[in-house]
Amino acid sequence: MSDMKGLSTTPAVHALHPAEKPGVLVKPGAEPVLKATNITKWFGENHVLRGASITVWPGETVCILGRSGSGKSTFLRSMNFLEDPTDGTVEIDGVIVGADPFHKEGSERQERIREVRMRAGMVFQEFNLFPHLSVIENCVEAPIHVKGMARKEAEAIAEKYLAKVGLLEKRDEYPSRLSGGQRQRVAIARALTMQPKVLLFDEPTSALDPTLVGEVLKVMADLAHEGRTMIVVTHEMDFAHEAADRVYYMDKGEFAEVGPPEQVIDAPKDPRTKEFLSRFRTLGAKK
């Protein structure tokens, strides 16, 4: 066991991918807000992530594409340690947490993970609103009980974001009374009320009825255009094309291709990206 410990950590030297350049909305000279280095994940014998790295500057929207099972969701969930990676380092807004598979539960580390999570809002595929709380209570719960914000202040912020997602009039409703699209918009407002540095979207429209996808994508596109920092795991090619500064194509746990959407989506170079997109097009054409 003791000699195993020597194996546990790789020094985290963050290297930019040649195609990683700050997007158009990034202020010149700005430091990246999120750096994930060499993220590696083993589920037992299964090598799910093979040392994937990403750099996101403030104000950017990046999309992660890839087929089901490629590891893209696991990668995103490693950013806030909902999946604890086997190796690698995440730095968000100056808070650094490294993989530490032998001391995962250490309290000092857990506290830093919490710091990371407070800076990274997450929107889930299945919404995960709290069903016992009204819309406004869903939004203010964490600001009050995690950040220690005064209720009045938290409610004012929540109302601002509920208005932004177009659901202020639903503030006292319960989630069970909302449509899927409305629930996801509330989930976005809930994440925003924590005033995070970066938003993580994990296939936010995949659980939605096709008629409800548009309203959620519109909110997300608005956020992207006003300079929110976002990482979006998605299958929505049009959204990625329109809103992303950079697109990452993940294949078998590593990024096969990185670049602006015009390159990765319209003129992919990597054969794996090409194959994925060609299949996607055939399917899309049938729809």
Place this chain on the structure above:
Amino acid sequence: MHTDAELLAKAVAKDEARRAARWQLRFRLGWAALLGLLAAFVFLSLNVEVDFLTRATPFIIEGIWITLAVSSASIVLATLLAALGALGRLSSNAVVNAIASFYVSFFRGTPLILQLLVWYLALPQVGIILDPIFCAIGALGMNYGAYMTEIFRAGIQAVPLGQREAAAALGMSGGTSFRRIIAPQAFRIIVPAIGNDFVAMLKDSALASTVALHEIVWRARNIGQKEFKTLQTFIIAAMIYWTLTIVFTAVQNRIESRLAAGDRNKAVKG
């Protein structure tokens, strides 16, 4: 819509309503007949002695208060133990988990009456002498607590994983997440089970008659045996339990439907 179709739909609906009403009537008649039979048996096979019954009935009925007191105190104790037990069973700490698991295994693995007798007859041997009412509360509370531990645990685990993840992603610590997000949702799942157990406890508290607790069964047996009229007194006791069960089941249904409606009503106006 065609008029004929409308008429047909109305006729069908009317026929269905008529059949449902007839079913209800038969159901109630069935109950009434069985109740009548029971009453007839009681009156015909026993000597109805008004004098004895006017003495015995109030004496037995007085036991209701003890039955209710013991059952209420025991369910409170059981609920506390079950909450602790469930937290223990879900704890990542192996020793804590072992303690909780041992508790559940031991108290579910031995007869309730034996546990009761240990409290009343065996503990004095090591110098612990308790009033029968505390023996009953201790034994019922600890025994039911063991069963309810598993119910509580299942209730907590029934809250979807996504809720824990959403709470964690918002930066909540494990404790905050449990108090603010998981427990309130588990509570709604668990409450009906507590109600069920309370109704069961009302009847299991009769076991405490064996440790000289003056509850309903003890009273029925004592006053009945003295005058060789236990058939009468046991029937009175049975009627009391039956009534209590019906009343508390109704109360429980009320609470449950209010809990279920809670979301909907609140949804209309926060």
